[in-house]
Amino acid sequence: MTLNQLTDGQRQEVERQLHIIRRGAAEIVPEEALKQKIIQAVATGNPLKVKLGLDPSAPDIHIGHTVVLQKLRQFQDLGHEVQLIIGDFTGRIGDPTGKKETRKQLSEEEVQHNAQTYKTQLSKILDLTKTTFYYNSTWLGALKFDDVLKLAGKVTVARMLERDDFAKRYAANLPIHVHEFFYPLMQGYDSVSLETDIELGGTDQTFNILMGRTLQGAYEMKEGQVAILMPLLEGLDGVQKMSKSLRNYIGIDEHPNDIFGKTMSISDSLMSKYYELTTTISNESLHKLKQGLEAGTVHPRDAKMKLAKEYVRMYHGVHAANEAEQHFTAVFQKRALPDDIEETHLSIGRLEEGCISIIKLLVSLELQVSNGEARRSVEQGAVKINEKKITDIREQIALQDGDIIQVGKRKFVKIKLS
Known part of the structure; x- marks a missing residue:
């Protein structure tokens, strides 16, 4: 079916949907196929199946993750079906994308625990009443060994080594384990099993997502899925990709x-x-x-x-x-202290002759997670007591009820001695 075969209203709806879907996308592969899928969906009233896979090894969602989630919500608002795959089977391997070494395999218990944390966080962005959750162990765990051999036979080793991370490890004589080759194969097989029309992901997932299109063709499916690749969002440093490990992130569950x-x-x-x-x-x-x-x-x-x-x-x-x-x-x-500073109890027994070291104080109040972090905060001039900056990591503090401890620009506590 072509655009000219639609009514004026249908043509306008196709253009409206394409305008929304193209927003912010780094690449659509192939874009003409996306247009044809939208035309077919509008003409028949049958929604498209839009897939996103989630790795359950990292369930804490930050703003960088929401780039693809917001695009998924746009598809929901346009009336399409969302296939949200919890990679409980692939998660046991771990996506090797961007990794210089083999990732530690997660246990089934770890995968299940992490997977359960997703729904609460995702509900802040997606309409869960319009979202179907799948666990890819349902079909991947059911494959027999001859099925696995047939799957492996669909792609050559040379094709796998086209992946930048694999190529770099191979050139550097670093180990690549055979099971790592199966991650993109399994992600692609998810699309075969669910007959996915569109798969979303970041640009770092290009190889894995296009593998789904390749395998759909290898399994003689009539139309391959379209890949919509979203840009990676720079973090608060303005340079590197937003990442919890780089501490340049904004978590959606933060205060x-x-x-x-x-x-x-x-x-x-x-x-x-x-x-x-x-x-x-x-x-x-x-x-x-x-x-x-x-x-x-x-x-x-x-x-x-x-x-x-x-x-x-x-x-x-x-x-x-x-x-x-x-x-x-x-x-x-206004450079003023907030009115609603949380009051925190501190046992007098923690004081030595009425004093406590600034490092021990920050850790005791859970303003910092370790002595090392506390020392860095003091050395960087980020710690104040009653608006007076503390710069000596050896300083002993004589605390009184009502003292206000500040770390950085956002952490405040008011001391209550008990």
Whole structure:
């Protein structure tokens, strides 16, 4: 079926959907096939099957992860079906993408535990009533050895070595274990089993996602899936991909004040990208925002404040967003201490002759997770007591009821001796 065979209303709907789906995408492979799938869906009223695979080894979702999740929600709002695959079987291997060495295999218990944490977090973005969850152990675990051999026979070793990470490890004489080759095969076989129309992922998943299209062809499926590849989002450092290990992330489950404060540190040059990829702002509003930032009629600080409030609203609600905005304004713009500082009890027994070392104090109050982190905070001038900066890691603090301890720009506690 072609576009010309549709009614005027149907043609407009096809163009509307393509306009939304193309937003922010780094690449669509092949784009003409996507258009044909949308035409068919609009003409017949049959929704497309849109797949996203999740690796259960890392269940804590941050803003970088939401790039593909927001695109998935757009497909839901357009009336299409979402296939959300929990890779409980593939997770036992671990995706080797970008890894210089073989990943540690997860136990079944670890995979199941991590998988259970996803639904609560995903409900903040996706409509779970329109989402079908699958565990790929359902079909992968049922394969017999001759089935596995047939699957392995669909792709050559030379094709596998086209992957950049495998090629680099091979050239460096680093080990590549045979089971790692099976990760893209299994991810591709997911698309065969579910007859997926479209698969989403970041640009670092290009090889794995295109493998699904390759295998669908090898299994003589009529139409291969379309790959929609989304850009990787730079983190708060403005350079490297957002990552928890690099500590340049904004977690969607973090405290509202932390989400707000971290958002305010985003690079001005990345403002439009964050809006485009991680919010539900309309394409028209996004265009106006970009024009305003380029022309100087919209101040980057104001756009950042709006983005920070939007993130808190999306993941914690309107009330929390208003409170986080008020907290930030009071603490950072007016340089005042917040009114609602959490009171923390500290046992007098922890004091030595009425004093406690600044390092022990920060760890005891759980303001830092380790002595090393506490020392770095002091050395970097990030620690204050009653608004007085502490810079000596050996300093002994004589605490009193009501003392306010501050670490960085967002952590405050009020001491209650007991």
